[in-house]
Amino acid sequence: MNSSYAIPAVALVVVATVLVGAFGLRISRTTSDFYVASRTVGPRLNATAISGEYLSAASFLGIAGLVLVQGPDMLWYPVGYTAGYLVLLLFVAAPLRRSGAYTLPDFAEARLGSQAVRRLAGAFVVGVGWLYLLPQLQGAGLTLTVLTGAPDWLGGVIVAVVVTATVAAGGMRSITFVQAFQYWLKLTALLVPALFLVLTWQSDGAPRHAFDEPASFREQRVVRVDDSIDLKLDRPLSVTVTGTVDGRSHTGTRLELTAGSHHIERGTRLTFARGAPVPEAERSGGDLSPSQAESREERPLYATYGLILATFLGTMGLPHVVVRFYTSPHGVAARRTTVAVLGLIGAFYLLPPVYGALGRLYAPELTLTGDPDAAVLLLPDRMIGGVGGDLLGALVAGGAFAAFLSTASGLTMAVAGVLTQDVLPSRGVRHFRLGTVLAMAVPLAASVLVGGLPVADAVGLAFAVSASSFCPLLVLGIWWRRLTPPGAAAGMLVGGGSALLAVAATMAGYPGEGAALHALLAWPALWSVPLGFLTMILVSVATPGRVPPGTAAVLARFHLPEELRTEVTA
C-alpha cells in the first residue's frame, strides 16, 4: 500500500487530537474538571463523546476482519455492543448518575460503605481497563505496520505517548471535546470510503456471492503465505504452488490437494483459480484466540449465546463507559444521553458489515495471509486503486488512529482515576498525572512483550469479565436493598474471577480443541454471569446483619428525581 498519503493523514489526526485537547486544557482548572468535566456536559455533546470513546479498534477494524473470516455470525459483536447500551439504559444509567460517584469504586463505596469492596472494584477496573487497552495498542501497531512497514511496537508507542499527554494535561474536560471530535472523524473515515467502495462494487456488476459459504476467489489470485499455516480442506482443491507444501517443495507445480489438513511453509506462494473456494487456515503455533479456535462450521450455538450475553451485560461495567455517565448534569440527561448514544453507534455499526462483505468478495485471501484485521485498511487500495484509492486509504488510516486514540484515552482516564484515588498516596492533579503514566505504561509494556492477541477477541474477554463482575454489582446495588458488602465482594470475585481464569486457561491452550469444555471456557459469560449474580445474592442473604445502615437513604438518592432531592443529597 502506498504510504505517502497515509502517514500525513495519521499525523494530522494525532496533531488534531492534541490541539483539540489543548483547547480543553484552557478551561480545565479544578479537580472536578479533571474527573467529570464539572458535570456540565449536555446530552448531545456527551453522547457524541461516549460514542467516540466506545468505537474502538475492535469496532473499526476488528468486526470487518472477523466477518471476513468467519461470516455473519460475527455480526453479533456490533449488535451486542449496541444492545449493551440499551441494557445499561434500562438498569443503570439514571441511578448511576444520581449516585453522584466519580468512578465504579466510588459507586461501590457509596452504595455499600465498605473500603474492602471499594478496593476490589478498583482492582477489577484496572484489570478490565488494561485488558481493553492492550488491543488498542496492538491495533495501532498493526495499522502502522500495514501502512508503512514500521515495526510492530511503533504504533502502540505513538498512541501511548499522545494519549498520556492529552489525558495528563487536560483530564476529562479536554477528553470530552477530543472524543466528540473523534466520533465524527471515525464515522466520516468509514462512511466516505464505503460509499466509493459500494459504487465500485456496483460498476463491477454488483456480484452477490459475498454471502455465500464459503467465500470464493472472484478472479485468479496469488497469495503469499507469510506465516506457516495449516489449511483445512473439506473438498479437494487444485492450486499452483511455488514453495513448500506438506514438506515437499514445488516450483510452479499444479497440485491437487486432497481433502484434509495440509501444512504450508512460510514464504510459499499459492495461486488460486477463479471461483476456487477460500480454504480455512489454522495458524500453527498455538491459537490464542477463542474465536479462531473454532471454524465457522464448528462454532457452537453456545458460543453465540455466550457472546450475546457478554456484550449485552458487559457494556455497563466497562470503566471508560461508566465514567462518562457521571459527566451528565442529572439523571434525566443521563437517560437521554444513552438514547442518543444508541442512535450514534447504531449508525456507525451499519458500516463495518459493508467492509466485511466487500472483503469477502475482493480480498478473501486475507484469511490466509495473516491479518484479516487489516481488511478495512486494504480494501480502498484493492478495489479502487490509484490516487483515489490511496487517498481513501489514508482517510481510513486516520480514522483507525482516531479509534485507538479515543478509546485508549477513555480507558487511561478511568484507570488513572482509580490509581490516583486508591493506590497513590494523596489526591490532586499532580498525582493524577502520575497515575496516567502508570495506567498506560503497563499495557504498553505488555503489548510490546506479549503481542499477538486478535483485536476483537481481547475486547471480548474484557466484556466477559466485566459482565460477570460489574454487572451484578451495579444491577443488584441499584435495585436490591438487601445487598451486603460480603455478598458484593464474593460475587465479584467468584463471577469475575472465574471468567478471568477460564479465559486465561483458554489462551494458555489448556483443554484441547473440539472438547465441549473448550467452548465452555472460551465463552465463559453464559455460566459466569449467573454464577456472579447467584453468589452475590446467596452470600448477601446469608449475611443479613451486614446490610449497610444507610441503605434506604442511598437507594432513595439513586432513584428519586432531582426535583425532589433536598437533604437527602447532602
Add this chain to the structure above:
Amino acid sequence: MPQDHTERRVVVTGPPRQTLPHARLRSRGRYPQASSGPYRPRTEIDEQTTLGHTYVRSLMRTQLRAALTVFAVLGLLVGPLPLLFAAMPDTRRLEWAVLGFGLYVPLVLLARWYVRRAERNERDFVRLVEDR
C-alpha cells in the same frame, strides 16, 4: 445521609408548584438543574420516615417494572435469532440483513419507549408527593 433529624411535619396545602418548572422546561426544551428551591414542600421522603421509604419503594418498583418489560421485549426479539439462523442454514442472506442492518432501529425505538415511560413515572411520582 440525613442531616436534619427533626421530626417536624409540614402539611402542604398549596397547589402543586411543579407546574412552574415544567412549563419553563417545555418552552426551553431542557430540564431544570437539580436544585432545592426554598418553596419546595418537605415531604415524608426528605425526612426518611417509614412512609417516605414506602414512597421510594413504590417508585423503584414502577421503574424496575418498566425496565424489565423492555428487557423482556429485547430478550424475545434477540433470543430466538441464533436458534433460527442455526435451524435454517440456507438463510445466510437473511442473517446478513437482520444482524447487519435490521436490529439497530428496534433497539433505538425500545430505548426511546423506555425513556418516555421512565420519565412519565418520575413525573407522576413528583406530582403524587408534591400534591400531598
